[in-house]
């Protein structure tokens with residue numbers, strides 16, 4: 001179904017790095033981490049896949065804000081945010097992340113396309129909701145900077161949109177500290193965890209930017225399939241949505257084996273091999289995550305088929321490994 005009342009197409013997604021690269025072996029983060037101090041993990045099968053160059057510590061590129069501390073980052077383990085950045089063609093990843101990416105692409109050669117389709121789904125969903133008058137967005141599990149970011153997606157339609165970003169990864173945090181400020185320009189970054197929604201909802205920066213008495217869009221894309229059931233994602237979503245005014249919406253993606261089953265299962269197995277949990281959910285399980293929320297048209301559909309801007313090719317349809325849905329709180 002085409003989006004009749006949405007905006008025109010934006011530039012396609014591309015990862016960005018706020019600063020030029022200074023070392024091909026590490027991230028181009030302005031707040032690159034110190035040499036690893038954490039104990040070495042056991043060498044996994046993933047580490048044998050590539051002969052990429054060894055890590056070297058990077059010098060800070062410029063002064064950091066008072067009180068800032070370098071993030072503690074385990075560079076020996078692949079991390080969701082950095083693997084995703086690698087899949088999207090970004091520069092903010094370490095050797096373990098590149099090795100994990102290699103393993104994932106062997107399992108599913110179309111995974112880069114799936115990641116881009118997820119960013120495109122997010123853009124269409126945010127643009128649609130901004131076009132419907134929603135002005136407040138809370139993007140949980142933000143990821144490393146990608147262009148367009150959620151606030152750029154929203155402001156392409158609604159220039160006054162306010163966007164709070166939330167992530168629990170220190171490298172995402174360090175980028176965000178450079179790119180965003182604490183609400184002054186209508187964007188802010190909160191160092192928060194989806195699994196602690198009560199604490200998140202109390203965050204003073206979040207509350208200074210987002211008025212929960214007015215409708216809010218809660219964005220949770222590319223995150224839920226990394227949360228097993230024992231992390232109780234449905235309960236956290238309910239806590240978040242209960243705090244939101246009627247007319248609020250939830251934007252969600254969820255990995256599934258309902259569609260391209262073999263690709264989805266191979267992808268999930270490869271993530272697990274990299275010690276990243278991956279829980280695929282069927283349509284009933286994803287709808288359960290929504291609780292009382294009502295999916296808006298076209299409902300729960302393969303991600304690329306949610307209000308597409310053009311025809312979705314048969315090839316793309318055949319490779320879908322995630323659902324996309326936007327649901328409304330009445």
Ligand SMILES: C[S@@+](CC[C@H](N)C(=O)[O-])C[C@H]1O[C@@H](n2cnc3c(N)ncnc32)[C@H](O)[C@@H]1O
Pocket residue numbers: 080081084118119122140141142143144166167168169172192193194195220221222223226
């Ligand atoms: C695959 S990226 C998705 C990025 C973006 N949402 C998108 O759809 O393009 C997943 C992000 O979720 C973050 N994340 C993972 N677990 C989280 C948690 N419990 N709370 C907050 N963020 C989390 C990771 O650090 C990473 O940046």
